[in-house]
Amino acid sequence: MSNPTPHASTDGHYRVLIVGGGQAGLSVSYYLKQAGIDHLVVEKNTVTHTWRQQRWDAFCLVTPNWQCDLPDYPYRGDDPHGFMKKDEIVEYLDGFIAHVAAPVIEHTEVKRVKQRDDGTYTIATTRGDFTADHVVVASGGYHTPIVPRLAERLPARIAQLQSSAYRNPDALPDGAVLVVGTGQSGAQIAEDLHLAGRKVILAVGEAPRCARFYRGRDVVDWLADMQYYDMPVEKHPLREGVRDNTNHYVTGRDGGRDIDLRKFASEGMELYGRLDDLRDAQLRFAPTLAASLDAADDTYNRINASIDGFIDRHGIDAPAGGVYQRVWQPAEERTALDLDASGISAIIWCIGFTPDFSWLDAPVFNGRGYPAHTRGITPIDGLYFVGLPWLHTWGSGRFSGVARDAGFIVQAIREKERQRASMSAAVAA
Incomplete structure (x- = not known):
């Protein structure tokens, strides 16, 4: 430097x-x-x-x-x-x-x-x-990294780190890894661990997602043409409230692709809803998984639909579009996980900063x-x-x-x- x-x-x-x-x-x-x-x-x-x-x-x-x-x-x-x-x-x-x-x-x-x-x-x-x-x-x-107070009650044998301290799967102890949060960092770290063959348990939050490519181009290219990135905050539908929004999860890894948590689940990643508590040696989760996945997909499809409208209005020649189809759906809302039986050896907190x-x-x-x-x-x-x-x-x-x-x-x-x-x-x- x-x-x-x-x-x-x-x-x-x-x-x-x-x-x-x-x-x-x-x-x-x-x-x-x-x-x-x-x-x-x-x-x-x-x-x-x-x-x-x-x-x-x-x-x-x-x-x-x-x-x-x-x-x-x-x-x-x-x-x-x-x-x-x-x-x-x-x-x-x-x-x-x-x-x-x-x-x-x-x-x-x-x-x-x-x-x-x-x-x-x-x-x-x-x-x-x-x-x-x-x-x-x-x-x-x-x-300031956000770490919930329940972290203080976790056994000392479980390694805990915040997303900014994570480096690679090999730096973590053997065993399952609980990733808490699915903003950009949480989703990408979960993917990094999953691709390395680690057992991942993911507490899914309310972050939205978007497509990497749609109708022949990167979604960012389409949104740039639509002048979304020139929109000042006072003209955004949420006004200043948009500053509180969680970023959409997507990745540029390996040339860029979607991050589809449903696909990860179909490949063995375990998905739960929001992590709420630790009681009686069990992690407790809110029954929010299905709603969070659906909301993320709704945002994904809504962004693509806005691109469809732009293409139609301007008569642009582009490959056909479509609506995302679910590849996995939770059979039930699991709200408890035994900490010892789970084999969790590390927890990565990916729930943001203040x-x-x-x-x-x-x-x-x-x-x-x-x-x-x-x-x-x-x-x-x-x-x-x-x-x-x-x-x-x-x-x-x-x-x-x-x-x-x-x-x-x-x-x-x-x-x-x-x-x-x-x-x-x-x-x-």
């Missing part, structure tokens, strides 16, 4: 301080450099560390490579409709890091950010204090810890967010849309700087 450019301020004050050195923070840095605005990126670990340290070995993108479009650094490989594997993603990001050459300090944790009476900000870090006219929070929204902005002393958060903002601009002067899911569009938290959001934030900062300069000039006159 290319070494970041160190900061060069002599007095610890910057016009802009960016918290977080992932693709979002680096994208903001790129546009600030283009605008000639001095700034500093403060990163708790190392730049883009999440992609290097919190992804399993077989991880790959679930969106096609052509959607990788960081600022002035689009995907340049020879497989735009493929899906980069972990090492290829890291290589792409290394190129972007060198391209931006951001002024950054790594291994530096931000402990507190607070606005002063004069409107500027103090930023306390593990490497001392800084001040800034503007603060851009680019640390993402996935901070945001943690406790270090940010600003009255902008709702009851769920999510900041109030309009396209990343908060009600507090000089405070911005970038890189959050559905900050503005579907791609806001992804390689495909973060550049647009970062550019918008920097333009807002430039406008604010012009206003301040005009006011200063007027006062001086």
